[in-house]
Amino acid sequence: MIYRGRKGDYRLSANPLASGGEGAVYAIENCTPSVAKIYHPQKLQNSGEMLERKLQTMVQEVPVQPIVDGFLKVAWPQDVLYDKTTGQFVGFVMPKLDSSLKIYQIEQDENHRLKLFPHYTWKYAVQYAYNLSWVVWYLHLNGVIIGDMNMNNIVVDKQGHITLIDCDSFDITNRRTGERFKCEVGMEELLAPEIQGCMMVANADFTPAADDFSLAIHIFRLLMMNADPFCAALVGKSVDSSTALNTNLNIINGESPFFRQLPNKKVPPWAPPVSILPPEIVDAFKNTFTYRQRTIRTAMKFRTTAEEWNKLLLKYAQADPNPNLSRCRNNHVYSAHLTTCPFCK
Ligand SMILES: [Zn+2]
Incomplete structure (x- = not known):
């Protein structure tokens, strides 16, 4: 699946790395230091518009550096993701963790x-x-x-x-x-x-x-x-x-x-x-x-x-x-x- 972001297209893995109550996390094949969180349709239906504005704010208006002194301190959103065909907001890109x-x-x-x-x-x-x-x-x-x-x-x-x-x-x-x-x-x-x-x-x-x-x-x-x-x-x-x-x-x-x-x-x-x-x-x-x-x-x-x-x-x-x-x-x-x-x- 390919999604569009401000910084380009992201090619996601076919299967999720993990799935939770709000959405699922996928590897990004053309950007391996990052992963993508794709919200479940139900979550998007309930609060998709707010989440889109919130994530745009986090990426553009409050850009926190995720890596400080060489270590990932916070998995801050890096890009907002949209469906390539419909243009609908679907999720966001964030740094990949080394530890679980x-x-x-x-x-x-x-x-x-x-x-x-x-x-x-x-x-x-x-x-x-x-x-x-x-x-x-x-x-x-x-x-x-x-x-x-x-x-x-x-x-x-x-x-x-x-x-x-x-x-x-x-x-x-x-x-x-x-x-x-x-x-x-x-x-x-x-x-x-x-x-x-x-x-x-x-x-x-x-x-x-x-x-x-x-x-x-x-x-x-x-x-x-x-x-x-x-x-x-x-x-x-x-x-x-x-x-x-x-x-x-x-x-x-x-x-x-x-x-x-x-x-x-x-x-x-x-x-x-x-x-x-x-x-x-x-x-x-x-x-x-x-x-x-x-x-x-x-x-x-x-x-x-x-x-x-x-x-x-x-x-x-x-x-x-x-x-x-x-x-x-x-x-x-x-x-x-x-x-x-x-x-x-
Ligand atoms: Zn002792």
Whole structure:
């Protein structure tokens, strides 16, 4: 199948590489560093006109560089695709990924992670957190809001790099016409409290600060062995270690057992204490996760931003020998403010 773009014709593979709810992704035979997403007819019927204007905006008005320092940071749309005969909008061209690992495969339990990365240490977690904060900061600098920063949209590689995908769901504003293409989806357990308060995500007003909240949850999970800051174990009850209990309700109420004494909730027994983290990192989390339901609007101004996270994490993410990290006899890597290895226990 051949589709027309602004930059020329694209010859797509006969069969898709992958297919999802919104469309299918195809290899491009005459442009192998890129792939094409072709929307399903149903999606085009429902929101084709809006998607066409949104993708034209992303390609022409908000052109974000996908590759920075030699690494693909964001699978930003590169061209808009049209049917050659009818001229109808069908999809878009984007950079091809080298990795298919998702961030949840890294955040997940240790045994699973060790299968993927036999040499995984806490240094990797820091590296991912640093690179994730960088790309969020980079997009904010370009006037882009991510909105749905869910774990399926974050691809990682074995060197510690991060690529954001599914950019067509991002919250984009055309700076010339002022038209805004809102993000209308989101994963409940990652959404900022002011977004949770909306009856429907489609009505929510995403901001860079809302992204900063989701970013902090990902960083926390990376640095804290997959513990969710709002996943509490109920006091006096035994709970399966992987169960998130009303995480979104805890987010609305600002009830993180890691940062607040709560009468009926506590840190899950399997989770490490926050004291394994450098004190300045703990403070950055406190600035994001300490609030009450009635103080959400005031507290969100004090959230640690993506830029601040990036600058804070830099000294721990730097190459070895790194004086801010220690290594124990069992080759665990941990923050140098600790006197003994927290991962040997
Ligand atoms: Zn150790």
